[in-house]
Amino acid sequence: MQKGGAPGxxxxxxGLGRRYGSGEAAIDALRDVDIQFPRGEFTAVMGPSGSGxxxxxxxLAGLDRPTSGSVTIxxxxxxxxxxxxxxxxxxxAIGFIFQSFNLLPMLTARENVALPLRxxxxxxxxxxxxxxxADVGLADRAGHKPSELSGGQQQRVAxxxxxxxxxxxxxxxxxxxxxxxxxxHEILELLRRAVDERGRTVVMVTHDPRAASIxxxxxxxxxxxxxxxxxxxxxxQVYEAVRTLDPA
Numbered sequence: 167m168q169k170g171g172a173p174g175x176x177x178x179x180x181g182l183g184r185r186y187g188s189g190e191a192a193i194d195a196l197r198d199v200d201i202q203f204p205r206g207e208f209t210a211v212m213g214p215s216g217s218g219x220x221x222x223x224x225x226l227a228g229l230d231r232p233t234s235g236s237v238t239i240x241x242x243x244x245x246x247x248x249x250x251x252x253x254x255x256x257x258x259a260i261g262f263i264f265q266s267f268n269l270l271p272m273l274t275a276r277e278n279v280a281l282p283l284r285x286x287x288x289x290x291x292x293x294x295x296x297x298x299x300a301d302v303g304l305a306d307r308a309g310h311k312p313s314e315l316s317g318g319q320q321q322r323v324a325x326x327x328x329x330x331x332x333x334x335x336x337x338x339x340x341x342x343x344x345x346x347x348x349x350x351h352e353i354l355e356l357l358r359r360a361v362d363e364r365g366r367t368v369v370m371v372t373h374d375p376r377a378a379s380i381x382x383x384x385x386x387x388x389x390x391x392x393x394x395x396x397x398x399x400x401x402x403q404v405y406e407a408v409r410t411l412d413p414a
Contacts, residue, residue: 174241176335176367177203177226181235184221184390195221196232197390203335208361208368210378212404213387214411219371220339222387226369227260227337228252240334257286261328261366265340267320269312269327275299275319276308279326286331298326302356318349325356329364336360338370342377354380375404386411 182199185192195218203209211219224230226237228244237244240259244252256262269278280295299308302322312320321341328336338357342350358380360366370381378384379401386394388411399407 174238175202176205176207176240177369178238179222179226179235182222182225182232182237183234184218184225184230185233194390196225199235199390199392201385201392201395203367203369205334205367206361206365207383208358208381209370209383209385210381210404211369211371211385211387212373212375212378212408213393214408217387217411218390219387221390223337223339223369223371227262228256229262257282258331259334261331261333261336263321263324263328263336263338263341265343267312267317267324267344269320269323271312274309274311275304275315275323275326278312278323279330282327282331294330295326298330299323301329302326316349317345318352321345321349321353322356325353325360329360329366332364333366335367335369338368340371340373342372342374350374350377375401375408378404 179199179201182196183194184196185194187193199222211222213219221230225232239255242255247255276295276299279299280290283290296305296308299305302325304319304322304326307315307319315323342353345353354377357368357370361368372378379399383397384399384404385392386407393411394407
């Protein structure tokens with residue numbers, strides 16, 4: 167069931183800009199970006215190195231503050247929130263999946279997945295943690311620590327952790343970047359299922375045309391601007407679009 171009763175898109179950015187530094191050394195990583203992410207849609211964000219992909223993701227997720235413009239998630243404007251309120255919103259409405267997994271090494275898979283609930287002061291009274299671990303195929307590895315899991319298994323734990331609070335949107339930054347092709351395919355299938363079966367909104371940064379082709383929509387960035395926004399692209403079409411933007 168889709169979480170969040172606010173009308174409109176799951177995520178909406180308007181006039182979004184992010185400048186690093188000042189004066190002649192200033193770098194505009196994002197330039198006046200207007201974009202929406204509808205509920206229950208899987209979007210892949212692509213572009214050449216330095217195009218602003220990860221910066222966009224971090225600003226949308228509230229991990230970085232934009233220099234200009236606004237971001238709204240589930241009807242709540244991030245710019246009007248204190249650091250504490252932003253943290254609360256991230257706990258309830260946002261899941262984030264990192265390329266490097268970001269699991270706590272001293273905790274088991276079950277404990278890593280339960281962490282967002284514990285931080286929010288919630289009890290796992292409905293068995294949500296074990297249910298989501300089973301859903302990503304790790305019921306038999308719940309008691310293992312990250313060092314006892316393969317890279318693909320660690321990323322599945324990270325996905326379970328992102329899903330357990332039933333967020334409005336899941337942001338994934340190169341989630342298959344550290345994985346072999348078979349493990350990467352499994353991770354993409356799990357993200358696809360999060361959209362199709364759970365009604366989540368997924369926004370994924372990737373450099374891989376094959377990964378992007380599993381999404382409903384592909385957004386291309388170049389020099390901090392959205393230069394393409396298309397639905398229903400196959401891997402060859404994505405590759406050609408990337409090649410056109412970055413011939414090297």
